[in-house]
Amino acid sequence: MSGINYFFLLILIILILTSFKQTRNFLKQFSAEFLTGVSTIGLTIIGIMSNSEKIFVNNYTWKEAWIYLLLLFAIMIFASIFIGAKKSLENRSFQSLNSENIKLQKEIKSYKVEYYKLCSNNIYRLFNSFYSSGGERISIYKHQGDHFILLGRYAKNPAFNKYTDYQYSENEGLIGHGWNNGEAFITGAPKWTKSGKEYKQFMRERCTISDKRLRTITMKSRSLFVSTLNDESTAENPDGIIVFESTQPTKVTKNECLDLISTKKDDILTLLKNMKDLMRKTE
Structure with a gap:
């Protein structure tokens, strides 16, 4: 060839x-x-x-x-x-x-953490009377698109006070239930023991949430109140969500939460607006 x-x-x-x-x-x-x-x-x-x-x-x-x-x-x-x-x-x-x-993402994350701390400190300042032990927590979320983003939270127990970037769907959990119905309230949830069978069943009967998500939640709350936050100045969706929760089965009462929200409403809405403006800079 x-x-x-x-x-x-x-x-x-x-x-x-x-x-x-x-x-x-x-x-x-x-x-x-x-x-x-x-x-x-x-x-x-x-x-x-x-x-x-x-x-x-x-x-x-x-x-x-x-x-x-x-x-x-x-x-x-x-x-x-x-x-x-x-x-x-x-x-x-x-x-x-x-x-x-990568550098920019790290900077953005650090800003988010600092904004989270700022919001958390304000939550404690506004609702100091709510905390009687280490088992209570208050969180504020903003609604964005079809999910919620945590802006800040405070609990005296450091284990319950950690920042998370988990985004709840607007139809997920008691937060989603509260968003769609204006509020959500539960008391007497069973204590999480072993695999949490009774706790998971209790929550699934009251909202849409997966067992996997329930397992990963650090704070297994037994009483909880969720309310939308809205300045009612427009016909748009509410501005966000506030969550009162406790590891005690009867600690959270609807009347106390509504009274706290009513008393601090202007401060809460101002905090929510300012935090949303700050967080928008990191998006």
């Missing part, structure tokens, strides 16, 4: 390989390396056959054609160098942008 047939065979193999998506993507990703490999093999063959009198194509021998082949593979090597350099620059640019993005 003449030399030119080997090149046609190589081209045929490449065409077959590129007909498969996975192989085509692989060759595209490593095109520089592929060109370098082909060029290296080609130059090796030329080196071996450069003085050969065997026919390469038509009446041209390897000895006569090697200079053209050398030029061809040299071009391929320069092409692989160019492609490799271009990809290297793209990778550097991507890595730089990725590093900047």
